[in-house]
Amino acid sequence: MPKNPAPGPKEDPKRPGALAAPGTGASAQPARGGRRATRIQTEKRATILDAALEVFSERGFRGSTVDEIATRAGLSKPNLLYYFPSKDAMYTALLTGLLDIWIDPLRSVDPEGEPLEELLSYVRRKLDMSRTLPRESRLFANEILQGAPHIADILSTDLKALVDEKAALIQSWMDAGRLAQTHPHHLIFSIWSLTQHYADFEVQIRAVMGSEDPFDGAPDFFETVYRRTLER
Amino acid sequence: MPKNPAPGPKEDPKRPGALAAPGTGASAQPARGGRRATRIQTEKRATILDAALEVFSERGFRGSTVDEIATRAGLSKPNLLYYFPSKDAMYTALLTGLLDIWIDPLRSVDPEGEPLEELLSYVRRKLDMSRTLPRESRLFANEILQGAPHIADILSTDLKALVDEKAALIQSWMDAGRLAQTHPHHLIFSIWSLTQHYADFEVQIRAVMGSEDPFDGAPDFFETVYRRTLER
DNA sequence: GCTTGGTTTGACCAATCGGTCAAAGCAAGG
């Protein structure tokens, strides 16, 4: 089949370096065997992961099909399966690769910083991630909604440890009178909830708000809420 | 090979007005034809919808199978299809039937009541629904996450109208100096987000909190947040 | 017992699913 240069019937429309594949594990592993990864492999694996993110975040794992991912990546199904051994492999690569990025803002809440400012900037960073990485947010939302079958253990070990640590830090700030008293765990949950809501439930929010951009008023609203809640 | 008549390869020409809808929509319509519904029909349709809610809320629409719903309802697949013409019919019946219930707490925010108390009790009622009806919450979460294909129009008409009305009410309360100033729309979103989070992301929250019951501390936390945010 | 009308089921179907495979395409070095 003489596949000319750029026939792309429904080729990758655009979405430029939408998500190259930072720590997404796009490049780490060779397609097969133990050899080193070709440049073409690195690129295609990144393209595939981007398409997979698109589809998985829209339909969840079980609702997604390899065929659709392949089409959206501009590949044939067998060709895609040449780069990733299975549907599950793509999903796992995405999840584990993104988990770190996703949790990072919490990790960088600084014990040495000014308490209120640290938390406010955590909120800001989190909201920013929802705005710039909505697909990633929805991917996690889907995974958790369906019982977190692939990452349940990570949640109850690594994530729990991190949250407990930061909750203790916040508690110590409150005990020192540098923040108003509240339940630290629920405070953290509220930040996750509020910020991710704007990505995960975007359709609903846009439907209700009409033309106005939801992300316009959100930062101010959050700052107001958390200032009033945490300022002593 | 007695197979032949029925030329129609596939197609459901009719699809009589959306499925029933009293409460959960379990009983109103007869399974077939125009006759009145038998008691057995009423009961089985309710049983089926309950099983369907269980499955749909766990796996989303596309991830769910008719077979699993049938099994969980204690029926054979053809038997289930005798009561509901299609998978889609079950899903639609559930969604439309539950939408009213879900929105109801907002509807009953009383313009004549004491502003802060009205909103606090709205929050309480909402959180209570997440605790007692987590499957319903997850059903909606799945639907919205996947773009709200079945209810997009309702969101941008009925729901938008209701939210706009209540947002105006809240704004008037703020203008009258009976509540501290904030963005009413985002305030409402925050209530949806915070309360439903405890149902939709239950696995994550439980993983992080360990043995402690998340629903224990939540009501107090919410009251604190909204008091501090709204008290003038 | 027979009829009637609602109910239940096993067998079956076309479409789609995730995944395999052998064969072919292809660029680059010799």
Added chain:
DNA sequence: CCTTGCTTTGACCGATTGGTCAAACCAAGC
């Protein structure tokens, strides 16, 4: 030119999907 090794594909497989169908089941009225 030929080899070599990565890349791509059409054809195909068994399993599962949503849905159909004719036949059987079953209680109740005659």
